[in-house]
Amino acid sequence: MNIKQQSFRTIWPVADGQAVDIQAVEVIDQTSLPHEFRIVRITTLQAMIHAIRTMQVRGAPLIGASAAYGMALASKASAEDAALAAAAQALLASRPTAVNLRWAVQRMLQHLLALPVQERRDAAWQEAAVICDEDVALNKAIAAHGLGLLRAIAVTRQSAGVLNILTHCNAGWLATVDWGTALAPVYAAHEAGMQVHVWVDETRPRNQGASLTAWELGQHGVPHTVITDNAGGHLMQHGQVDVVIVGADRVSGAGDVCNKIGTYLKALAAHDNQVPFYVAVPSPTIDWQIVDAQRDITIEERDADEVGFMQGRLDNGELARVSLLPEGSAVANPAFDVTPARLVTGIITERGVCSPAQLVALFEQPVNG
Ligand code: MRU
Numbered sequence: 001m002n003i004k005q006q007s008f009r010t011i012w013p014v015a016d017g018q019a020v021d022i023q024a025v026e027v028i029d030q031t032s033l034p035h036e037f038r039i040v041r042i043t044t045l046q047a048m049i050h051a052i053r054t055m056q057v058r059g060a061p062l063i064g065a066s067a068a069y070g071m072a073l074a075s076k077a078s079a080e081d082a083a084l085a086a087a088a089q090a091l092l093a094s095r096p097t098a099v100n101l102r103w104a105v106q107r108m109l110q111h112l113l114a115l116p117v118q119e120r121r122d123a124a125w126q127e128a129a130v131i132c133d134e135d136v137a138l139n140k141a142i143a144a145h146g147l148g149l150l151r152a153i154a155v156t157r158q159s160a161g162v163l164n165i166l167t168h169c170n171a172g173w174l175a176t177v178d179w180g181t182a183l184a185p186v187y188a189a190h191e192a193g194m195q196v197h198v199w200v201d202e203t204r205p206r207n208q209g210a211s212l213t214a215w216e217l218g219q220h221g222v223p224h225t226v227i228t229d230n231a232g233g234h235l236m237q238h239g240q241v242d243v244v245i246v247g248a249d250r251v252s253g254a255g256d257v258c259n260k261i262g263t264y265l266k267a268l269a270a271h272d273n274q275v276p277f278y279v280a281v282p283s284p285t286i287d288w289q290i291v292d293a294q295r296d297i298t299i300e301e302r303d304a305d306e307v308g309f310m311q312g313r314l315d316n317g318e319l320a321r322v323s324l325l326p327e328g329s330a331v332a333n334p335a336f337d338v339t340p341a342r343l344v345t346g347i348i349t350e351r352g353v354c355s356p357a358q359l360v361a362l363f364e365q366p367v368n369g
Pocket of ligand 1: 058059060061098168169170171172175176180181182208246247248249259260335
């Protein structure tokens with residue numbers, strides 16, 4: 001089944017039970033992919049926090065959208081100042097690295113606290129929907145700007161008529177409300193008839209590349225090949241990568257890029273092989289408060305079991321979790337790293353493509369300025 005032909009977003013509001021007004025949210029459970037397409041209904045703030053923590057929803061823009069609906073779910077129980085502030089704190093503690101979460105929670109709080117209490121519940125659902133629609137619009141703009149960039153790169157680098165793009169983790173439509181960030185230009189190029197091929201890093205330990213990016217690209221008919229996380233440098237040395245495009249969980253005003261662990265190594269390899277390295281981000285992923293990205297961004301340390309075990313499907317169709325390590329080995333699992341701006345060729349935003357050094361100026365201008 002081609003899921004995408006049914007025009008799924010990753011998150012949407014629904015009426016729950018007998019109530020006629022909107023009271024719940026549904027999401028695609030990303031922990032079940034690629035083996036099962038499962039939709040989960042979320043009816044409480046606590047269930048939304050669980051979904052973010054366990055990565056049923058993940059990817060910076062989708063984490064932000066989910067947090068916005070988390071605030072709406074919280075407002076069902078109480079929309080008093082103290083209740084909303086407590087809900088915001090609980091959401092902020094769910095995952096630390098993607099700044100979109102903080103951005104969405106602060107926007108919701110600011111919007112709601114300015115209103116009379118009795119108006120807040122409806123306003124919360126409306127504002128969460130606006131945040132989702134905005135995310136789609138930002139990503140469509142990234143797709144258009146990124147398509148122009150890919151066309152330009154194709155002229156100078158294209159090997160054998162096919163543009164080879166390497167990506168890390170999943171920054172496709174599953175990581176956003178729709179379209180994606182790093183994959184948005186790829187989808188636009190594919191739809192425009194360009195011949196593209198994507199090298200998909202498997203992205204250990206949770207395999208977002210192998211499980212999610214490969215699944216998405218397959219659903220859209222985009223040619224792709226899954227590779228181990230260590231293969232990218234070798235492919236670049238042999239001229240098989242024309243451009244790297246990744247997403248980000250947080251980008252500083254100086255253009256330092258925090259993204260899934262392993263992104264930095266790809267940037268180093270790209271730099272050493274003169275392969276352009278681009279980062280696609282909507283503006284809610286830019287953290288203008290960061291002074292020193294290595295020091296100021298909290299890198300999430302996730303459960304050791306993500307490294308020690310792997311989940312997959314057995315030949316008989318059953319899902320299984322298998323152990324990988326000898327007993328007693330210590331495990332570290334930092335989930336993100338920071339790529340310094342000097343290794344970033346350019347940043348693709350809703351306002352256009354710029355060098356890291358031009359980012360501040362790009363966002364100081366009015367939208368059409
Ligand atoms: O841990 P995850 O799966 O939430 O990490 C996701 C990433 O690192 C993505 O590359 C990033 O959020 C950009 S998503 C458009």
